[in-house]
Amino acid sequence: MRPTEHGFVGPLAGELEEYIRFKASMGRHGATRVRVLRSFDRHCLEHGAVRLERGVVERWIAHRIDANPGGCRSWFSYIRDFGRWMRLAHDPDAYVLSDQWKAGSPRPTPYLLTDREAALFLRAAGTLESPSPWAWQSRAFFMLMACCGLRTREVRRLAVGHVDHKARSIDVVDSKAGRSRRLPVGDEVAAELLECDQRSRERFGDDRPAFFVTSTGNPVSPGMPGVVFRRVWTRAGLEWPQAGKRPRPYDFRHRFAFANIERWTRDGVDVMAMLPYLAAYMGHAGIDSTLYYVHASPDFMDGYADLVADAERVVPETEEP
Incomplete structure (x- = not known):
């Protein structure tokens, strides 16, 4: 052959x-x-x-x-x-790998961001005082996580050419397991990205190596978003937990997943029909990973078991919402 x-x-x-x-x-x-x-x-x-x-x-x-x-x-x-x-x-009897085969590596328990905390945080991110580019790019950075559910490293690695202001979309290229996807963004996120890009071009010209950069024009290091996150959290007047689970940038991704599912549940939308769209948008290979992101929501636990039990009938993935 x-x-x-x-x-x-x-x-x-x-x-x-x-x-x-x-x-x-x-x-x-x-x-x-x-x-x-x-x-x-x-x-x-x-x-x-x-x-x-x-x-x-x-x-x-x-x-x-x-x-x-x-x-x-x-x-x-x-x-x-x-x-x-x-x-x-092709084959209704095809074998689907059972749950006994898991990728392993325990995942950390998320800090469940409330609506109030998220709103205050994003508002404070837009007024951060800093001599570095974070003064104008922190709100755009964290909005991509909060409003689009991006991974922290996906935002860090976003290239200038991967943001299409006219089409209001971004390309997430070669992310986890080498997967790529194109995502539409809402008006507010698009406006924030445009303003951030314009100010960065004024400071660094048209050839900066990444969309989000440091004071020296270099790509943002892996540890920096966490440092800026805590600064913004404090500026927002939010109390930093002294014990137990503490918030981190990645918790915006958790919130994006379960907030969408809780909204669909309230609106009477068929959650099982929408899960493949959410999985595709978030860059998951299948819905198993997506279900993990919603399991920690206390308001959703009643329906979580039903979703898991019914997950086998879901179409793998479809186009982004």
Whole structure:
């Protein structure tokens, strides 16, 4: 068999190629996804696997783990998502990787930002006094996390050319597991990004290495958003917890997820139908990761178990909302 466009050659090459095209149609061009599924494709070829069955998938996983016992296992999400897509598109009996196979690494418990805290914080971010670019870029930086649910590193790595002021969209390129996505942004966020860009161009010219920079024009370091976050928190007149869980920039991403789901619940919207859109917007490989972000919301716990139990019937992912 001749290799497909993405190099698949096994019995499931056609389905794998179709799946990759499906993801690409939504702007999901992650090279890691293709590389991982090529490995699975070779496994299928070697073992003559013509269907997506449990034994085939789990033997391949066990082989990869044996080859790299201490490695990151985020690639589990790719084969799980492929299984869900197969159920929808080709084979209702296709195996979807079970929950016993998890990527591991315990996640920290989020600090649950209230509406009041978020509002006061973003207001204070717009009046931060600093000789550095944070004086005009802190509000735009944290609004991308609060209003778009971006990861901290996605905001730090945002390039100037990845912000389209005319189309009011941003490109998140080569993020977690090599995935990329294009996101529309609201009017308020778009206006903030435009003002931030204009002021940064006045200070650093048109060739700065990142959208958000330091006083020397260099990209923002990983630890700096946390430092600025605490300064803004204090400026907002919010009390910094002396014990227990303390707030951090990433908590805006948690809030974005469960706030959307709680709003849909209040409005009577079918949450299960909307979860794939939210997962795609947040850059998740599937809805399992999205559900994690909402589990900590005390107002949503009553419905959380039902969502998890019903998650198997959800379409993998669709276009961004």
